[in-house]
Amino acid sequence: MTESSAAVPPSDEARLARAALMRAGESGDPLLGRLIEVCGPVEALAQIREGELTAEISRRLAHDRGRTLRDLQAKVTGWRTRLLAADPERDLLVGRERGARLVVPGDIEWPSQLDDLGAGRPTGLWVEGEADLRFSCLRSVAIVGARAATPYGVHVASEMGAELGQEGWTVVSGGAYGVDSAAHRGALTTEAPTVAVLACGTDYCYPSGHHDLFAVIRERGVLISESPPGAHPTRSRFLIRNRLIAALSRGTVVAEAAVRSGALNTVNHALALHRHIGAVPGPVTSESSAGCHALLRQGKAQCVTNAAEVLDLIGAIGADLAPEPKGTVIPLDSLSPEARAVLDAIPSRGPGAGPATIAVAAGIDIQTALSRLGALAAAGYVQHGRQGWRLRDRR
Incomplete structure (x- = not known):
């Protein structure tokens, strides 16, 4: 059967x-x-x-x-x-006593995207927290990276977590030091939930320094683990849990990672699941970003620098497009091609120039030159003196 x-x-x-x-x-x-x-x-x-x-x-x-x-x-x-x-029976009792619930396939709260793992999907998940796991993961992004993150990596992860939360997206990460905790804390500055996937029982605080962080996540999001109550973290469990981080989210962003980094293990799981991968570039001299640069060079990830670009990568087609970055708009940008040509033809030093001279230099007829000179004068770009037209000092 x-x-x-x-x-x-x-x-x-x-x-x-x-x-x-x-x-x-x-x-x-x-x-x-x-x-x-x-x-x-x-x-x-x-x-x-x-x-x-x-x-x-x-x-x-x-x-x-x-x-x-x-x-x-x-x-x-x-x-x-x-x-x-x-x-x-005792596991279920202990879970209930501390507010943990066992979510299994078939439950309303079960995230169906975990079924993409096939035979490797969790047998069940222990969940602690006020948020609904399935609902929280419908629009979610995994942010992963180095435990020994640099100030740059912490800043990027925190800012991106906050920006994604402001857009109503859930941040999924591993609850570790460095990039993980920065991403969780950034998300917690918003109303959106955050999901921490642990490599130990949800009743075991690892790392111990995150007792307060995990307490807040329980109030605003969820802690989850496929390890039963009391289970201690092991190296293999960290690597195994990474597949859950990849599977729960629509895409994974590597905020900062060295060439040998556990975050790249999460990327491999995400690639196997055909999820989107984004990588944040860092200084080319930084070994802490070398893993991100390798992903970009190998074509495994797309370059992302902010939440808008992340959502452009993993969001709904047509609904989450990121605006193209543009430089600062200045008044000269609004001038017509003829007006620009006239402005360039006016000498910046020495005596002014007459309309005919300006028209020849700009490559336009005399009437067009006179019309553009009048408009430029009204806008404050040029002025007419005894010796002809010259640029106005706009300091």
Whole structure:
């Protein structure tokens, strides 16, 4: 029996089974995800607890994932061992006591774009916060970058987060030091929610210095994690959670990143999901922006310098176009071509020039020259003296 579509509300039994399976396997395990796809969470849990999959499902999974039956059985044994210490009822109770909810496929709050991850989609998500996760992510942008961000990177991320929030877009990031926290804080200066995707349980504050930041995010947005309560962060969990940052948002912006940066891992996930990528250029002498420059040079990202350009990249066609940047408009810009030619033909030094001389130098007839000279005089650009026309001193 194949798992029902995400549009069907999950039963309490299915929710409890998913809570148990989140303890059994590591986040993003595609084999476990495929097992749930094939037979549903309740049956998947039952077979793992038995310690052996049915022959039909074993052959199917081994064929799908290119594994031998022996390798598959070893995985099942590992899941079963971890289940022995799992207490899904307690996980749900602990979550409720601290205001966390387990959102699973089929729930109204489940962001359907996570289904793009296929077998790698989360088994469920622990969510803490006042905002609705699905609604918050309908119009969302991921901003990622270096933990050891420079003042430039922090400024860019903060400004972009605030500008996007002012336009009603949600900022998604990882809650880390540097670019992540700057983007969250920028978004929190607006009315828009922000989403922090953690690599540990939502009840575990990492980094510890973000206790106050996470408290505000709970009030104005959401903290989410596919790790169960009490789970500590690990290097692999940071890398695995990056796929959620990429999948939840319409596009990912790299505000600042070195060549070797975890942010580029998020970019790779976004590229695999066919999401838009933007990169903010930095000083060519800065190693902290070398990763952004590489993305631009390789054609993997488009150059973005502000929120308007980000929305032009990822927003709705025709609705979020960024205005073309223009220089400062000055009065001379409004002059006609003939008036410009006349103005250029008038000497800036020495005695003035007569209309005929000006007309010849401007390449126009005498009547047109006289007409343009009158208009330029009225506008204060030129003046007529005893020796002819000359430029007016406009200092």
